[in-house]
Amino acid sequence: MLDILLPILLFAALAVAALGAWRRVRLWRRGRASQVSVFRGLIAMPRRYLVDLHHVVARDKVMANTHVATAGGFVAALGLAIVVHGLGLAEGVLGWLLLAASATMFAGSLFVVRRRRNPPARLSKGPWMRLPKSLMAFSLGIFVVTLPAVGVLPADAGGWLVALVLAAVVAWGLAELVVGMTWGGPMKHAFAGALHLAFHRRPERFSDTQHGGSPPTGLKALDLDDAEAPLGVGQPSDFTWNQLLGFDACVQCGRCEAVCPAFAAGQPLNPKKLIQDMVVGMAGGSDAQYAGSPYPSPERGDQPVGEHQGSPHGPIVAPASTKDGKALVDAETLWSCTTCRACVEECPMMIEHVDAIVDMRRHLTLEEGATPGKGAEVIDNLIATDNPGGFDPGGRLNWAADLELPLMADVERAEVLLWLGDGVFDMRNQRTLRALVKVLRAADVDFAVLGNEERDSGDVARRLGDEATFQSLARRNIATLSQYRFDCVVTCDPHSFHVLKNEYGAFYPEGQEAGYPVWHHSTFINQLIEAGRLRLAPGQAARVTYHDPCYLGRYNGEYEAPRAVLQALGVELVEMQRSGYRSRCCGGGGGAPVTDIPGKQRIPDMRMGDVRETQAEQVVVGCPQCTAMFEGVVPPAGDEEVAVKDIAEMVAAALDTTPAATSSAPRDTSTAQATEEVMS
Amino acid sequence: MQPESAMTPGLEVTVLVSVGRHPLTGRARRADQDARGVELARSLANAQVRLLHAGMRDESSEAALRGYLGMGFTELSLLEQPEGADVLPALAEALDAMSPHLVIAGERAERGEGSGLLPYLLAERLGWPLVSGLAAVESVEEGMATLLQALPRGQRRRLKVRLPVIVTVDDAAPAPRQSAYGPARRGAFETAAGPVSDDEQWAAWQVQPARQRPKRLKIVKAASARDRFKAAAAKAEGGSGQVLTDVTPTQGAEAILTLLREEDVLR
Numbered sequence: 031m032l033d034i035l036l037p038i039l040l041f042a043a044l045a046v047a048a049l050g051a052w053r054r055v056r057l058w059r060r061g062r063a064s065q066v067s068v069f070r071g072l073i074a075m076p077r078r079y080l081v082d083l084h085h086v087v088a089r090d091k092v093m094a095n096t097h098v099a100t101a102g103g104f105v106a107a108l109g110l111a112i113v114v115h116g117l118g119l120a121e122g123v124l125g126w127l128l129l130a131a132s133a134t135m136f137a138g139s140l141f142v143v144r145r146r147r148n149p150p151a152r153l154s155k156g157p158w159m160r161l162p163k164s165l166m167a168f169s170l171g172i173f174v175v176t177l178p179a180v181g182v183l184p185a186d187a188g189g190w191l192v193a194l195v196l197a198a199v200v201a202w203g204l205a206e207l208v209v210g211m212t213w214g215g216p217m218k219h220a221f222a223g224a225l226h227l228a229f230h231r232r233p234e235r236f237s238d239t240q241h242g243g244s245p246p247t248g249l250k251a252l253d254l255d256d257a258e259a260p261l262g263v264g265q266p267s268d269f270t271w272n273q274l275l276g277f278d279a280c281v282q283c284g285r286c287e288a289v290c291p292a293f294a295a296g297q298p299l300n301p302k303k304l305i306q307d308m309v310v311g312m313a314g315g316s317d318a319q320y321a322g323s324p325y326p327s328p329e330r331g332d333q334p335v336g337e338h339q340g341s342p343h344g345p346i347v348a349p350a351s352t353k354d355g356k357a358l359v360d361a362e363t364l365w366s367c368t369t370c371r372a373c374v375e376e377c378p379m380m381i382e383h384v385d386a387i388v389d390m391r392r393h394l395t396l397e398e399g400a401t402p403g404k405g406a407e408v409i410d411n412l413i414a415t416d417n418p419g420g421f422d423p424g425g426r427l428n429w430a431a432d433l434e435l436p437l438m439a440d441v442e443r444a445e446v447l448l449w450l451g452d453g454v455f456d457m458r459n460q461r462t463l464r465a466l467v468k469v470l471r472a473a474d475v476d477f478a479v480l481g482n483e484e485r486d487s488g489d490v491a492r493r494l495g496d497e498a499t500f501q502s503l504a505r506r507n508i509a510t511l512s513q514y515r516f517d518c519v520v521t522c523d524p525h526s527f528h529v530l531k532n533e534y535g536a537f538y539p540e541g542q543e544a545g546y547p548v549w550h551h552s553t554f555i556n557q558l559i560e561a562g563r564l565r566l567a568p569g570q571a572a573r574v575t576y577h578d579p580c581y582l583g584r585y586n587g588e589y590e591a592p593r594a595v596l597q598a599l600g601v602e603l604v605e606m607q608r609s610g611y612r613s614r615c616c617g618g619g620g621g622a623p624v625t626d627i628p629g630k631q632r633i634p635d636m637r638m639g640d641v642r643e644t645q646a647e648q649v650v651v652g653c654p655q656c657t658a659m660f661e662g663v664v665p666p667a668g669d670e671e672v673a674v675k676d677i678a679e680m681v682a683a684a685l686d687t688t689p690a691a692t693s694s695a696p697r698d699t700s701t702a703q704a705t706e707e708v709m710s
Numbered sequence: 711m712q713p714e715s716a717m718t719p720g721l722e723v724t725v726l727v728s729v730g731r732h733p734l735t736g737r738a739r740r741a742d743q744d745a746r747g748v749e750l751a752r753s754l755a756n757a758q759v760r761l762l763h764a765g766m767r768d769e770s771s772e773a774a775l776r777g778y779l780g781m782g783f784t785e786l787s788l789l790e791q792p793e794g795a796d797v798l799p800a801l802a803e804a805l806d807a808m809s810p811h812l813v814i815a816g817e818r819a820e821r822g823e824g825s826g827l828l829p830y831l832l833a834e835r836l837g838w839p840l841v842s843g844l845a846a847v848e849s850v851e852e853g854m855a856t857l858l859q860a861l862p863r864g865q866r867r868r869l870k871v872r873l874p875v876i877v878t879v880d881d882a883a884p885a886p887r888q889s890a891y892g893p894a895r896r897g898a899f900e901t902a903a904g905p906v907s908d909d910e911q912w913a914a915w916q917v918q919p920a921r922q923r924p925k926r927l928k929i930v931k932a933a934s935a936r937d938r939f940k941a942a943a944a945k946a947e948g949g950s951g952q953v954l955t956d957v958t959p960t961q962g963a964e965a966i967l968t969l970l971r972e973e974d975v976l977r
Contacts, residue, residue, distance in 0.1 A: 257896075406887075414737055415734055421734075496891070
């Protein structure tokens with residue numbers, strides 16, 4: 031009886047799954063067009079799965095092995111079951127192979143069961159809680175029904191009642207694992223995830239494509255010349271189809287939630303919930319079915335699910351005119367993000383959360399004019415004065431009046447173009463810049479600055495969604511840069527660094543390109559040390575910890591150079607628990623200090639807590655934003671204040687000041703204490 | 711412009727908008743007070759708001775005017791005038807033809823003559839009342855507007871005025887909303903040619919940047935942050951001033967002259 035039932039079950043499941051797949055594809059195709067190479071993507075998919083995806087999954091060894099056993103066993107078991115039971119070809123080793131595959135899968139499913147017994151908060155519950163049972167049903171059912179096929183049991187063992195029960199168990203497994211794959215069950219992640227790998231919007235993320243060594247993390251440009259193209263994403267169907275496909279691939283593992291600084295701070299953002307909300311918007315409906323951690327809410331503890339709903343052509347964020355109206359997500363959710371990319375780094379499904387958030391911010395800023403907090407003021411300042419603080423652009427070099435910095439306009443060519451960034455207006459960052467200049471002079475580097483010709487790089491405008499202002503700043507900066515000749519750009523601001531290195535390329539006029547490398551000052555100083563151009567006098571007996579800035583680390587993969595510099599200085603480096611690619615954001619990126627969405631605690635407070643755990647005397651940073659955020663943290667009563675030092679300041683303090691090396695070092699005036707102040 | 715106003719003949723409001731000038735960089739922008747005027751108009755219930763500008767149209771002024779469109783308008787009426795023309799006759803004629811209930815303007819322009827006289831001259835020509843330094847329009851009912859005028863030190867004065875009326879907006883009015891790129895780019899200019907009258911006197915003038923007025927410095931010798939804070943937060947002390955009442959014009963003039971000599975303004 032089973033030899034009649036099993037083929038029917040198998041092929042019926044496959045047929046229903048095919049129908050579901052067709053419906054699912056139609057959902058994705060509600061999105062906008064996006065260029066992908068279908069054939070090459072499909073060819074590359076297995077490699078992307080086995081190498082790139084597994085690289086992320088393998089950070090959790092137990093889970094990685096569980097997944098290899100369960101998923102590998104399942105794929106093999108399903109394929110073999112079609113051959114053995116569907117087509118009735120049980121001869122030779124095939125039946126034994128099927129037994130082995132389903133046994134492996136069963137072993138894996140036991141680990142899934144164990145994990146679901148006391149699941150961590152980041153895992154979604156709901157239908158996910160029945161998945162281990164379904165996995166066991168499928169693997170056990172297939173195992174048992176295969177025993178007669180290889181001759182271990184007689185073909186009619188147990189009679190028709192046992193056969194019916196077995197058929198029911200296999201049917202349950204097939205319903206969850208095959209039909210559920212395309213009809214929106216937990217196994218949807220396998221179907222959508224595989225296609226997402228093949229048709230990813232950023233194929234350059236994967237190791238099968240060439241991207242010159244640096245992770246491609248620059249945002250995609252909006253085409254502002256096309257008056258028909260939507261300005262960002264206002265409704266789910268404004269996403270490109272492969273972005274929608276990416277959202278659908280989410281496996282709700284909650285790794286993003288576990289690393290998200292905004293979520294930990296109690297701001298109303300949970301990357302996992304956001305992606306699920308986008309799926310809800312794509313399919314239409316309400317978020318009541320969501321079974322994971324909701325968005326935190328500073329007033330209510332948690333935002334209850336079921337209050338928000340959306341549709342493919344409905345608004346994502348309720349327009350301001352409907353004051354207490356709710357749509358798919360609240361604007362505060364989108365503005366809580368610091369664009370630190372921790373979620374993207376952790377996501378095993380390669381979902382691009384930050385791209386999606388900036389896309390939606392673009393709509394809010396460019397179409398609705400609804401940048402919250404001081405965002406609108408910052409953007410107005412950038413338009414009127416080319417810097418976010420609204421300072422006189424003619425005063426960019428006031429801090430360096432005594433340093434006689436060579437101007438590009440005078441020298442026209444130099445070895446290094448020193449990009450100062452908007453930190454020139456910030457008294458704290460001016461100290462860093464003075465230190466950096468001192469270091470460069472000590473190493474006899476031929477450098478020059480743009481001075482008043484420099485503008486804001488456009489980073490904050492872009493993260494706030496104002497692509498128009500960003501592109502205007504970028505084009506004008508590129509025109510300025512193109513006038514001069516230099517071997518490389520060095521900057522102490524990782525945000526400018528990232529934008530210049532990874533995002534300006536798209537805005538060069540046709541026929542031109544950025545023909546220069548861009549270095550963060552930590553990388554450049556490390557090169558100087560390695561080349562023997564800097565004479566350091568080690569012997570600072572300090573215990574320090576190093577904070578990886580998001581835009582240097584996760585965005586540009588530079589974790590080594592700052593640590594190498596610290597090693598050359600001879601200080602004792604203790605790592606925080608979350609460092610390197612898992613470094614926790616300082617809270618200063620993505621315009622978050624400007625939009626200032628309230629939460630239960632502040633992100634920099636949490637990070638300084640991490641610093642204090644290491645019992646370091648100093649925290650070394652390489653970013654003006656991080657410096658500002660950390661210095662704004664008030665230490666808990668009774669605790670010593672931890673000094674915040676830029677890496678350039680550390681190096682400047684360790685310069686060998688024996689007479690041989692000090693002829694051109696400028697006087698450091700930053701320690702003079704002002705006792706008399708003039709107020710107007 | 712606003713869908714709800716299509717059903718009922720609501721309040722017709724015209725906002726006079728000008729090309730502003732950023733105080734630091736001199737770049738053209740939406741003028742701050744005019745933008746506050748637009749915001750004030752947008753906050754009125756059931757109002758049909760129209761933007762009106764008289765002046766030259768070139769690349770930088772167009773970009774600045776689009777700043778007003780970005781506050782959520784689909785069109786802006788533009789009376790094209792050559793550079794240096796006196797826009798008063800053109801505006802007066804256009805307002806006469808449109809006959810709005812309420813005309814909102816800024817106190818003074820950020821570029822050009824910037825005398826702040828235009829609203830007064832318009833009011834004189836149209837024979838309408840004018841209320842200056844508005845902080846809010848509280849209500850408009852049955853041809854009467856209740857206005858809130860801003861006075862120094864946060865004081866307010868409530869006024870009732872019969873429509874039509876010209877009002878100018880004070881810096882105390884609500885800050886303008888953000889100008890969004892999308893609507894600004896899509897918005898259209900509805901161009902009309904108005905009567906042109908050359909401003910002969912203006913043409914003869916020589917314009918130069920204003921010299922910055924010297925500021926009286928407050929030197930604070932403070933040892934601690936607390937002292938500095940107290941000095942910064944302290945209310946400006948008067949005391950040395952005097953109020954003259956019931957004096958003849960000559961006595962008043964003499965008092966002023968004496969003060970100017972004391973302050974070294976006149977020598």
